[in-house]
Ligand code: ADP
């Protein structure tokens with residue numbers, strides 16, 4: 001059956017979190033699309049279970065990786081079999097729903113938000129890997145932004161006895177190192193300011209007060225239509241902008257009148273594929289360079305945070321400046337790395353996994369014999385510790 005062979009049953013008992021850091025990394029594998037199915041493309045991602053995957057597994061061991069054909073064609077066989085094993089905080093397989101992704105990413109982050117942490121969630125990956133599907137989704141499968149907001153309203157309900165809430169949202173775009181309001185389109189970029197009460201602010205940006213998650217649906221849909229998109233040679237749907245959805249939660253404690261403002265940021269990042277691969281010249285090339293700048297700088301900041309460094313280079317790009325008060329320190333960060341399981345996206349998937357592994361402080365492991373679907377969570381912790389030690393030795 002389609003895709004079923006690569007999805008391991010989820011292990012309900014494994015509640016133990018591997019990463020104790022404030023950066024959590026989750027990988028989501030999307031299902032094969034029509035084109036990939038038609039091409040009988042080889043599946044290069046084997047989801048072992050809810051924490052581990054193997055990239056580019058050896059095919060003789062996995063005959064069921066092919067769809068419709070018994071033997072792969074010779075070109076595919078020429079590819080290296082890297083057989084690289086990765087361990088993440090969570091792996092969502094091809095059959096996972098947006099609800100599943102919500103359960104393993106932003107649901108727990110809301111607990112931190114209510115405790116006063118700023119939080120941020122990123123969807124990272126190449127164009128077509130499933131970032132927007134994960135964040136925004138569609139009518140039938142609402143994305144984690146909607147699911148998170150729905151849960152936020154549910155959560156604040158239970159706090160309303162002793163706190164008053166005020167929820168404001170904004171939806172902006174970082175494009176070519178400029179910031180634009182997606183809910184009130186204008187050609188003039190907005191400026192960033194630092195405010196002692198609100199933290200980093202976008203000057204002139206309207207916050208929309210909302211009382212239910214439903215009110216969001218139209219806003220997100222319209223906002224998304226305003227995203228800057230340019231068809232490129234390699235991919236007509238290529239998105240070169242970062243979409244940043246932010247929620248400001250103002251809480252006033254009824255007994256003390258104390259006011260507290262926390263911020264949740266959910267970011268649909270621009271495609272991580274390299275500009276050179278899309279044959280861009282001129283303006284398009286500049287866009288690519290700037291996107292790489294913001295993505296690179298985000299990667300640097302997250303790596304340094306995961307490292308425990310004291311200096312974080314937030315000022316290197318607009319995106320990291322914008323998110324300065326929502327990364328590190330008293331903040332929780334979740335990185336959702338989106339990948340296709342198909343050989344067609346071999347390089348992109350490999351690069352995304354490497355990026356995600358760096359953010360997770362876990363080096364890829366070339367030893368293959370510890371792939372075992374029956375591992376218990378405690379054994380993962382051990383593997384994880386060993387991998388971390390290796391990273392330190394490098
Ligand atoms: P990106 O935003 O990373 O460029 P998209 O989210 O637009 O990629 O996904 C590309 C295509 O694949 C879209 O048509 C989307 O609906 C589909 N898709 C992505 N992820 C899934 C998934 N988990 N289940 C079903 N369809 C998906």
Ligand code: MG
Nearest residue numbers: 131132133239
């Ligand atoms: Mg997209």
